Amino acid sequence: MLTPESWLVVLLLLALLASRADNRIWGRRFLLAALVFTLVIGTLPLGALLLRPLETQFQPNPAVSDPAGILILGGGEDGSAMLATGLAGVNEAGDRFLAGIALARTYPEAGVVFTGGSGKLLGHGVPGADLAEQILAEAGVNSDRILLENRSRNTAENAANTRVLVSDDITGPWLLVTSAFHMPRAVGTFCAAGWRNIIPYPVDYRGIGSLEIGWDLGGRLSVLNIAVKEWIGLMAYRVTGRSTQLFVAAC
Incomplete structure (x- = not known):
């Protein structure tokens, strides 16, 4: 609303x-x-201006060696496409899967964790983990490496539920893959849930690009909706204690 x-x-x-x-x-x-x-x-590019502070918090393509695992947050899957066709599809946040698959190939010894259920208020929907399992399998990622969490409905549950699934003796580093605008809230939430040695791996940039003035109501409104939602979510998580700081550098 x-x-x-x-x-x-x-x-x-x-x-x-x-x-x-x-x-x-x-x-x-x-x-x-x-x-x-x-x-x-x-x-006016209002949405891009609001997203830039979020998307520039962490550098793209960070240097890392021998990660223990790759954490892919849900949100890039398209459940409606799977219901209609049986094919696992992705939406505009599909870069999360592209990056996760590329990292899985780059670091063949690292585990791959996907976290995401269905965030629908009405109905059950298709859990994101079901689509992720098919997408990762079709991309050639060995099922022995994959750990799926299918009950989460939001970022706070992503962090808490995966923390329970992952063994305490695996200290990381963990590559956290999500959209760049969502990364500040994700890092703060995972740190608050007890994760350590998290390395942000931002993808799916929406606000980085041209700030020229021009007519594009549909595109600009979509970006502005995302920006407003994310800023509200970031502040709400801080107020409710789901994140210890508004902007967490690392944990």
């Missing part, structure tokens, strides 16, 4: 209600606000 696309709908709804109540002045004001809001979002 807090995403910008919802704000736009609310403004239009208020304009309609004001018009039906014969309050044309407020109806016009709300309609004008919706128009200005749409023009600003569609023209």
Whole structure:
């Protein structure tokens, strides 16, 4: 409800209600606000500006030697495609799988852990781990190396549930693979859950690129929705104790 696309709908709804109540002045004001809001979002790279502080917290392609494991966070899988076709598909965050598979080939002795269930509020959906198992198998990753966690519905549960599954005598380093904008919250959450020797491996950059002004309502609104959601999530996790700091450097 807090995403910008919802704000736009609310403004239009208020304009309609004001018009039906014969309050044309407020109806016009709300309609004008919706128009200005749409023009600003569609023209200015607001989402990219909000994502940049998140995506630049950790360097891409960090140097690492002999990692104990590769942690791939769910979110890059497309459950609806699997339900419709039986094929394991990926969405715009599919870079998480591409990077995880590439790292698995680079470090053949490292374990591969995927964590992700279904985050649907209604219905059961397809657990992300089911899709990940098929994607990793089709990419040639040996099943003996793969550990799947399929009950998590959010990042906090990703961290807590995988910590229980992984043996305490495996101290790392662990490569944490997720979208760059999500990495600050992920690192803070994994550190709070007791993980140590985490090495962030950010992928799927959305805010890095051109900051030119130009019309692209769909694309800019999508990026802005992601940015607002992630900043809200980052602050909410800090307030609720799921992360010990707003921005955690390492653990």
